[in-house]
Amino acid sequence: MEAFEKLNEIQNLFSGLMENSPESGKNYMGLIESVSKSTAIPQKYKELIYIALSLSTKCEWCLSYHLKLAVESGVTEKELEEVSLIALLMAGTPALMESIKMKKFYSEIVEGKM
Known part of the structure; x- marks a missing residue:
């Protein structure tokens, strides 16, 4: 499950940051x-904004993290489809292609309920 691997990588990164540079x-x-x-x-809308930005910047780690929080906030698959289109308008076709990962990660998170 790639989405959960990304979430673990984020956890490890932040743990390392706290250990190596506590003040930062x-x-x-x-x-x-x-x-x-x-x-x-509202939190749900913030997560949708984070997801649009994650798609636009092609940050898989950000996408996994904010999809998890979005699912917890009650975001629907239909709302995510609209966010993909907003990212397309703002960042072009590469952002739309990132929605392939978004759909995959969303399914993994919803099915895995991490």
């Missing part, structure tokens, strides 16, 4: 927490 790791994690908490934009 703490500051980075603080930024993530500050930006990610629900405020004017």
Whole structure:
């Protein structure tokens, strides 16, 4: 399951960051927490934005991470299809091709319920 492999790689990366550079790791994690908490934009919509950006920048790790959070926030497959089209408009065909991974990772996450 490629999506879960990416999630494990993220965990290892952040663990290494915290171990090797605790101050930088703490500051980075603080930024993530500050930006990610629900405020004017509900969490579900933030995750859809993160997914569109992940598709546009071709970040498989970001895609796996935010798909997991999106599933937990109640995002539907239909909403993900629309996000793919938004990424297509903003970043062109390469972003649309990334939606192939998105669909695969979504299925893995929904079926695996990690």
